[in-house]
Amino acid sequence: MNGFYKPKSRPLVLGHRGVPLAHQENTMAGFRKAVELGIDGIELDVFATRDGEVVVFHDEDTERLTGVKGLISEMTWDEVSRLRVQKRIVQDDNGNYQTYGREERIPLLEEVLDELQDDLLINVEMKAYRPMWSRRKTGRLVADVIRKTGSCDRVVATSFDFFMLRDLENDYRSIHSGFAYDDGMADGIEKWCRLLPEIGSEFSQAAGNQNHMTFINRLLELNAVGRMVGSSVVGVEHTLIDSDTVQKFHDRNMLVGAYTLFPYDTRTVSASESDQMAEARRLHELKVDWIETDDPEKLLKLYTS
Known part of the structure; x- marks a missing residue:
């Protein structure tokens, strides 16, 4: 059985892009920190390079994270592998930065799944800022990596691009995957x-x-996109979840993952600490299956204290 589907008494706690309060987002250092903290899993983002390698990275433009301007989808893996994630990462529009101890390299999805074999559940988000038919092959490439690493029972795949999801499902139907909804x-x-x-x-x-x-x-609750691509999970910005959303998906035997609580990137979120705590309790009561957070240690403590 896929680990996300196992019976649970609370939402699974997933570190959003790892543990970004401790290490740069989407890096092996952050993923290893998640293991150290004993949280349930992580969410990470992937792009396909020009030569078909699946790399773990959030932005299509590499400049914010590496200081080098370029489009990751137009680079080869050799070019990407030479970049380093900077020690200072912008946190908001006021010029505030999150500062880390050292630069970090950009990993391949395959090496992440290989190293974290039995340690963490993983939501692989196939990154897309709009659906693009021309990039649908990312779904097949991700499916190939999941198959090769034997990760099907500990991974779900999500995306804002239904073309990628359909390509993934057509290639490897055993993978649990689903469309993502954002209040934007x-x-x-x-x-x-x-x-x-x-x-x-x-x-x-x-x-x-x-x-x-x-x-x-x-639109979310109608699950039209989910039916089209054969989804078994759905990713939802927590603000879109109302009193019956989760139950409607559970009635379809689908899982609901919510994002992102306690965000360190405050450019688009300004909720107070008390509001975030209240939201975590609300999502727990609604029986959300997993929650992605930039402060997984805090959320896990809230649920286990």
Whole structure:
């Protein structure tokens, strides 16, 4: 049985991009710290390089993390392997930085899965800032790595790109995968509503769906994308989860993962500590299956104290 599906009394705690308060995001140092802390798992991000290697990295442009400008999807693995993640990483729009002890290299997904064989559950997010048919092969490449490393029972794969997900599912149907929903999708929904007013009208007539955030919640709960790609999990920004969202997916035998609590990157999130604590308790009560957090130690302590 896949580890994400095993019975649990609390949400699984996943370090978002590792443990970014201790080590740079998406690095082996951060993943090893997650093992040391005894948390349940990690979330990490991947891109495919120009020559078809799957690298663990968050941004498509390498400049924020490495200081070197370039598009990772247009580089070869040899070029990427020479880059280093800097000791100072921007934290917000006010010029604040998170500072670390040393530079770190960028790992391949294969080496991460090989090293963490029995230590951590892993959500592999196939990174996409918009769906692109031309990049669908990333799904197949990720499926190949999961198959090669024998990781199917401890990994789920998520993405904002349904083309990648469909490609992955077509290649290796045993993998648990799912579409991801973000509350930033509201901007796009507003444009769709203007172009297709009959759709906006239909949703606005439903009880509790009077704004664009609840419009996305409605799309989420209908699971249309999930049915299209054959999903068995769903990743959801926690603000989109209402009182019956989790139960609707559990009724379909699907898992719900929420992100991101206690964020260290405050450029888009400004919730207070007390609000984050309250949200962690709410998600626990709703029986969310896993929660991604930038402070996994704090969240685990909250759930186990």
